[in-house]
Amino acid sequence: MQAARQDxxxxxxxxxxxxxxxxxxxxxxxxxxxxxxxxxxxIDPDYLPRLDQVLALSGATSYRLSVPGAAHLTFTDAPLYLPPVESIVGSLGRTDGPRVTAAASLAFLDTTLRGRPGDVSTVLEAHGDLSVYAPRGGT
Structure with a gap:
């Protein structure tokens, strides 16, 4: 997010x-x-409130998807090769974490960058708890 803000x-x-x-x-x-x-x-009382604060500042509609059963490394390819230790890779198994990451990313990018019709919220909601942040006016 910091890189996008600067470039x-x-x-x-x-x-x-x-x-x-x-x-x-x-x-x-x-x-x-x-x-x-x-x-x-x-676990971390500042994480979600801080993330929500930043997402609310976006000039375009933004989304936060909290994925049940996910751990920090779930959103990488780590579950494919690390031991299935739940505290490290989550409880989604070796392939479900990467599938959720790919499906959510593809739906978001297709809608956002390619202008493909469809409701990205519906796709994202299928994978977890979704929060949507509509842009506010001003600079």
């Missing part, structure tokens, strides 16, 4: 369970899809 050549952003580190979040024009593990307030 207008990015047309869209996919954040794979990353914490926004900008000390003073500001508005940016690109739509964002943030894929997150199901983080409880007892």
């Amino acid at each position: 207008a050549r990015f047309d869209a952003v996919i954040d794979l369970d990353g914490f926004p580190n900008d000390p003073a979040p500001r508005r940016f024009p690109q739509p964002v899809l943030a894929l997150t593990q199901d983080v409880g307030r007892d």
Whole structure:
């Protein structure tokens, strides 16, 4: 997200369970899809509120998809080759995590960048708990 904020050549952003580190979040024009593990307030009380704050600043409709059974490495190819330790790769198994990541990313990018018809929210909701952030006016 930080790179997209600094470089207008990015047309869209996919954040794979990353914490926004900008000390003073500001508005940016690109739509964002943030894929997150199901983080409880007892694990990291600042993560989701901070991410939601940043997503609300997007100048385009953005999405946060919290995937039940996901862990931090679920959204990478790590489940394909790491031991199936739930705390590391989640409980989705070796292939479901990468499938969710691919399906959500493809739906988001097809709709956002290619203008393909369809409701990206419907596709995303099939994979977890979805929050949608509509752009606000102003700069």
